Structure formats: C-alpha cells, structure tokens
Amino acid sequence: MTYAKTAAFTEEQQQLARVAKALAHPARVAIIQLLASKQTCISGDIAAELPLSRTTVSQHLQELKALDLIRGEIDGLTVCYCLNTALLQRVHQQFTAFFIEATSGAVCGPDDACAC
Amino acid sequence: MTYAKTAAFTEEQQQLARVAKALAHPARVAIIQLLASKQTCISGDIAAELPLSRTTVSQHLQELKALDLIRGEIDGLTVCYCLNTALLQRVHQQFTAFFIEATSGAVCGPDDACAC
DNA sequence: ATTCTATGTCGTAAGTATGCGACATAGAAT
DNA sequence: ATTCTATGTCGCATACTTACGACATAGAAT
Numbered sequence: 338m339t340y341a342k343t344a345a346f347t348e349e350q351q352q353l354a355r356v357a358k359a360l361a362h363p364a365r366v367a368i369i370q371l372l373a374s375k376q377t378c379i380s381g382d383i384a385a386e387l388p389l390s391r392t393t394v395s396q397h398l399q400e401l402k403a404l405d406l407i408r409g410e411i412d413g414l415t416v417c418y419c420l421n422t423a424l425l426q427r428v429h430q431q432f433t434a435f436f437i438e439a440t441s442g443a444v445c446g447p448d449d450a451c452a453c
Numbered sequence: 454m455t456y457a458k459t460a461a462f463t464e465e466q467q468q469l470a471r472v473a474k475a476l477a478h479p480a481r482v483a484i485i486q487l488l489a490s491k492q493t494c495i496s497g498d499i500a501a502e503l504p505l506s507r508t509t510v511s512q513h514l515q516e517l518k519a520l521d522l523i524r525g526e527i528d529g530l531t532v533c534y535c536l537n538t539a540l541l542q543r544v545h546q547q548f549t550a551f552f553i554e555a556t557s558g559a560v561c562g563p564d565d566a567c568a569c
Numbered sequence: 570a571t572t573c574t575a576t577g578t579c580g581t582a583a584g585t586a587t588g589c590g591a592c593a594t595a596g597a598a599t
Numbered sequence: 600a601t602t603c604t605a606t607g608t609c610g611c612a613t614a615c616t617t618a619c620g621a622c623a624t625a626g627a628a629t
Contacts, residue, residue: 339619399608414604
C-alpha cells in the first residue's frame with residue numbers, strides 16, 4: 338500500500354497541496370494565464386496556442402476543472418472555458434497565509450548559513 | 454519521447470510550476486510549516502513529527518533543498534534544516550503576481566455560468 | 570577500538586502523471 | 600440523411616512520485 342499517506346495530514350495542508358499540484362505543470366499555468374488574458378473564454382483555441390496535442394490539453398483542462406478552478410460551458414459545437422475567479426481569490430488568500438506564516442520566522446543567514 | 458514538453462513553455466511558467474510542484478505534497482507543506490513554527494531548525498525531529506518513515510521524510514527534505522527552499526547545515530551528528538525565507542518571499546511575490554493576473558479579468562457568473 | 574546514533578543513499582514496489590493516436594459523440598452544415 | 604467539425608474519452612507507452620526496508624557513512628560515546 339504505497340501512496341496514500343495523504344490522509345494523515347491536515348485538511349488545510351491537503352487543500353494547499355491539491356491546488357499546488359494543479360499549478361505544478363507549466364501547461365496548466367499557461368492555460369490559466371491564457372484564460373486570464375483573453376476576454377472571451379476561448380475553447381479549443383487553447384489547444385492551438387499550446388505546444389501540445391489537443392488530447393493532452395483536454396486532459397489538463399479536465400484537471401483544472403476537477404478542482405473547479407476553471408469552468409466549461411457548452412455552446413453548440415464549441416466549449417467555452419473561463420476562470421473561477423472567486424475560487425482563485427480564495428486560493429490566493431490561502432497561499433498568502435501560508436507564505437506569510439513561512440516567512441515570518443527567524444531568518445537564515447543571508448548567504449548559506451542556518452541560524453541554529 | 455514522452456514527458457518533457459516542459460521546455461516549450463516560458464521560464465516564468467516553468468519556475469512557477471516547479472515551486473508549485475514542491476508544495477504539491479502535504480508532507481512538504483507540513484515540513485515548511487514545522488520549520489516555520491520551531492525557532493530552532495530541528496533536524497531529524499521532523500521525521501518524528503510526521504506520519505512517514507525517516508527515509509521518506511529525508512526524500513521530501515531533499516526535494517525542498519533541491520529548490521533551495523530550505524537549507525541544511527551539518528552540526529556534528531545531526532543536521533539542522535531551516536527555511537530560506539528570502540527565497541520564500543520572492544516565491545510569494547511570484548505567486549501573488551500570478552493570482553492577481555488570474556483574478557483581474559472578467560468574472561464568471563457567480564453561480565456556474567461563463568460570461569461568454 | 571568498538572559500539573551507538575543520526576543521516577543519507579540504494580533498490581524496489583506500486584501508484585500517478587504526461588503525452589498522444591485512435592475512437593466516440595454530438596451539434597452544425599450541406 | 601449524410602457529412603463535417605469541435606470536443607471529449609480510452610488505451611497505451613513511458614517517465615516520475617511516493618513510500619519504505621536495508622545498507623552505508625560518519626561523528627559521538629564508551
């Protein structure tokens with residue numbers, strides 16, 4: 338039974354890790370940036386703008402959609418994706434809280450040394 | 454030749470993805486939180502506080518160290534880890550820039566609808 | 570010198586991610 | 600009705616991650 342000690346951590350830690358995982362591939366970062374830049378929620382044009390096959394892009398989209406970071410709406414033949422900005426704002430707050438917690442402590446030596 | 458389209462994305466996207474990947478496991482989130490909470494940069498005590506074997510924790514530590522997010526300093530028999538707060542601050546800024554970019558655009562319908 | 574202890578590395582097993590071609594589906598166009 | 604087109608799903612190959620026991624190393628303690 339490898340893989341799956343995840344449950345042993347706090348929900349907060351799991352949530353942060355889950356979102357981090359969604360951002361852990363440049364294609365998904367690129368997709369979010371694309372959706373943010375275009376006013377229109379482009380659909381399969383996303384695939385055309387990325388150096389990946391349509392299939393692979395579709396999978397990345399599903400991963401983002403599974404976390405509800407993006408949403409898709411069918412419009413006839415095409416599908417229209419857009420960012421869930423409300424969720425993204427909440428996630429931003431979570432990350433900020435984490436980083437503030439992480440950077441508020443004792444500082445390491447500026448070069449390479451621990452402050453032990 | 455699977456795996457490795459990474460190079461086709463911008464350095465910025467790759468960098469964000471790299472760090473996100475480091476945070477993409479609750480154990481590593483927990484490690485950073487632990488190091489932030491303890492004043493002393495504890496070493497193998499980290500392993501004792503996590504529900505994972507010493508080996509596995511060591512691997513997670515190496516991953517964080519590889520990105521320079523944490524630093525280790527040998528002190529006799531024990532090793533003393535601490536956060537690289539300067540880097541963490543820079544990373545925080547990168548994430549913030551990304552999230553602001555992502556949340557500044559057109560907002561989705563509050564319920565479920567795209568604004569296409 | 571020998572033993573003890575804290576860490577790290579190796580090897581392995583099993584799960585997961587990445588990437589894509591081929592197929593399926595379903596609306597649009599003719 | 601048939602064909603075209605935009606998407607999604609399946610299955611596969613390969614690579615990476617996670618997790619851990621067993622071994623290696625190296626300083627401390629006796």
